[in-house]
Amino acid sequence: MRVLGCLDGTNAEQIGHVARMFTSVEPQTIALLTVIDIGPREDIDRLRGRFLRPPMGHQPVTEEMLAAETAAAQEILSAGRAYLEKAETMVRQGRPELEIVNAAAEWRADVILICARAEYGEPPHLGPRSVGHVARFVLDHAPCPVLLVRPKAREQFPIDH
Amino acid sequence: MFLYFPLAEFWRTLLTSLIGLLTLVGIMIRPFRWNESHVAMGGAATLLLLGLIRPADAALTLVRDWNTFLFFLGMMGLSAMAEAAGLFDWLAVQAARLARRSAARLFLNVFLLGTVITMIFSNDTTALILTPVVYVLVTRLRLPVLPYLFACTFIADTASFLLPISNPINIIVMSRYPLNLFSFLRLLFLPSLVVIAINIGIFYLLYCSQLRGSFNIDNLSVVGKAVKHRAYFRYTLWVLAIVAPSYVIASAFQFPLSTVAVVGALLLLGGALFWKRTTLLDAGKGISWSIFEFIAGMFVVVRAIENTGLTIKLGNLLLRLSGGTSFGAVMVGTFGAALGTNLINNVPMAVVMNSSLGSVQHAAPAIRNGFVAATMFGCDLGPNLTTVGSLATILWLLILRQRDVEVSGLDYFKVGVLVTPVMLFAGALTIWLLS
Numbered sequence: 001m002r003v004l005g006c007l008d009g010t011n012a013e014q015i016g017h018v019a020r021m022f023t024s025v026e027p028q029t030i031a032l033l034t035v036i037d038i039g040p041r042e043d044i045d046r047l048r049g050r051f052l053r054p055p056m057g058h059q060p061v062t063e064e065m066l067a068a069e070t071a072a073a074q075e076i077l078s079a080g081r082a083y084l085e086k087a088e089t090m091v092r093q094g095r096p097e098l099e100i101v102n103a104a105a106e107w108r109a110d111v112i113l114i115c116a117r118a119e120y121g122e123p124p125h126l127g128p129r130s131v132g133h134v135a136r137f138v139l140d141h142a143p144c145p146v147l148l149v150r151p152k153a154r155e156q157f158p159i160d161h
Numbered sequence: 162m163f164l165y166f167p168l169a170e171f172w173r174t175l176l177t178s179l180i181g182l183l184t185l186v187g188i189m190i191r192p193f194r195w196n197e198s199h200v201a202m203g204g205a206a207t208l209l210l211l212g213l214i215r216p217a218d219a220a221l222t223l224v225r226d227w228n229t230f231l232f233f234l235g236m237m238g239l240s241a242m243a244e245a246a247g248l249f250d251w252l253a254v255q256a257a258r259l260a261r262r263s264a265a266r267l268f269l270n271v272f273l274l275g276t277v278i279t280m281i282f283s284n285d286t287t288a289l290i291l292t293p294v295v296y297v298l299v300t301r302l303r304l305p306v307l308p309y310l311f312a313c314t315f316i317a318d319t320a321s322f323l324l325p326i327s328n329p330i331n332i333i334v335m336s337r338y339p340l341n342l343f344s345f346l347r348l349l350f351l352p353s354l355v356v357i358a359i360n361i362g363i364f365y366l367l368y369c370s371q372l373r374g375s376f377n378i379d380n381l382s383v384v385g386k387a388v389k390h391r392a393y394f395r396y397t398l399w400v401l402a403i404v405a406p407s408y409v410i411a412s413a414f415q416f417p418l419s420t421v422a423v424v425g426a427l428l429l430l431g432g433a434l435f436w437k438r439t440t441l442l443d444a445g446k447g448i449s450w451s452i453f454e455f456i457a458g459m460f461v462v463v464r465a466i467e468n469t470g471l472t473i474k475l476g477n478l479l480l481r482l483s484g485g486t487s488f489g490a491v492m493v494g495t496f497g498a499a500l501g502t503n504l505i506n507n508v509p510m511a512v513v514m515n516s517s518l519g520s521v522q523h524a525a526p527a528i529r530n531g532f533v534a535a536t537m538f539g540c541d542l543g544p545n546l547t548t549v550g551s552l553a554t555i556l557w558l559l560i561l562r563q564r565d566v567e568v569s570g571l572d573y574f575k576v577g578v579l580v581t582p583v584m585l586f587a588g589a590l591t592i593w594l595l596s
Binding site: 009035038040043044047048050051053054056061062064065068070071072075116120121122125 | 196197198262264285288291292293294296297301303304305306307310314370371372373374375449451452456506508544548573
């Protein structure tokens with residue numbers, strides 16, 4: 001079984017824990033994927049357009065941005081490898097939602113593990129809109145089954161309404 | 162051409178308006194991805210070739226606005242040289258250090274840093290130079306990127322009427338309707354503080370859940386090498402320490418601010434050349450020359466329209482809509498300018514409003530000042546509604562969204578729609594109370 005775990009920088013432990021649950025069922029190959037989101041750069045270029053400036057192109061700050069993104073991606077993957085030592089690692093660049101489904105198809109994943117959204121220290125988010133746009137897109141377009149990994153939030157139960 | 166073959170006044174007006182309208186629509190939708198500056202220059206050239214504006218009139222218009230052109234030059238030069246010194250990287254690192262590991266405090270510091278940079282260097286510098294620097298910083302610190310980028314892009318506009326030099330739009334408007342420093346500060350400083358507070362407050366409410374975490378201060382060592390040449394960096398700080406108060410003094414005495422900006426930029430350029438931190442060629446690349454084409458084109462096009470009397474009619478319409486009250490003047494000026502900036506970019510809108518305000522010259526001082534302050538306020542703050550583009554860009558992003566592609570630019574729009582009307586109304590109300 002080929003399992004593709006999607007890392008967003010905040011979910012290494014959750015993805016690692018769930019991927020290990022699969023190991024007990026059958027032999028598996030695990031890959032950890034992180035995507036460098038090009039959205040912010042596109043926004044910065046659009047902003048430059050509003051100020052009548054050309055896109056950033058090759059400037060020192062562009063190289064710094066790329067170096068920062070690459071370093072962050074490597075750190076995210078290292079955090080994932082701490083839970084899944086033998087996992088393959090993949091870094092892609094683009095829109096995360098598109099890159100995840102395309103990577104899953106190219107790598108011939110049997111299942112995608114993805115968290116509902118990145119969590120930055122806040123309590124687990126339940127209810128409407130709790131699934132972020134990346135996970136939603138992957139659920140809609142994935143070429144294989146998707147396991148949506150949610151944080152444990154038993155303390156928020158029972159739900160009254 | 163029509164200078165030699167007389168044309169009836171009606172047809173001259175119609176033709177000029179049509180060319181003016183096509184130019185503005187061209188800037189708005191940029192057909193075939195044409196550069197805006199080429200569209201503006203194309204409109205101006207067509208008017209000149211058809212004889213719908215006299216060459217001497219066009220030349221006089223451009224010469225009369227020398228302060229605006231030089232200010233843009235000085236402003237871009239100052240920012241480029243300060244960037245070469247590593248000033249903005251250094252400031253961003255200091256903002257992170259002072260945040261003492263707290264993501265929320267860093268968020269506040271980014272707002273404060275953006276406010277100071279906008280106040281001294283203008284909004285262009287915050288939006289175009291600080292934003293990528295902050296992106297690198299928060300990516301290294303492994304913090305959620307979007308709230309910090311939103312903070313940079315929004316504060317660039319929100320803080321751009323603290324001082325006359327905080328936005329080139331202020332210079333464009335004030336070159337025709339001079340306000341002394343006291344009047345400017347009396348009308349716009351407090352509204353500026355009000356909208357900055359609203360901006361920060363709403364953003365905290367929106368992003369508090371993403372800002373609860375902390376960051377590892379050790380990651381700062383990677384970005385801590387901001388200062389590449391100590392002597393040039395210190396020299397830059399000294400020059401800026403002279404330039405900033407000079408701006409205030411020049412404003413107080415209504416001395417052309419462009420002179421201060423250009424002298425400051427030349428001083429920094431001299432230092433950069435002395436310490437071999439740049440070359441003339443690289444310094445030239447730091448200036449966006451096409452902006453001058455754009456402004457020149459727009460000045461000529463609007464001047465031709467002004468000659469037909471249409472902009473005066475627009476001014477009269479604004480005056481009628483205001484009901485002849487200072488409250489109406491501030492509200493109509495603010496929301497009219499803000500709407501226009503989202504349709505056709507704020508530079509052309511400011512030029513159009515400038516021309517239109519000719520008809521409020523003889524109104525009561527409270528109404529006249531209300532319109533002038535509201536024009537600057539609306540043109541400065543209005544772009545926050547569609548901060549990464551114009552309404553045309555947003556429409557394009559909405560189309561993409563319907564194709565099921567998630568577009569981050571729309572996030573800016575959603576936030577802009579939420580926060581900008583509130584800021585516009587609160588700021589306009591404050592201006593009215595002060596006018």
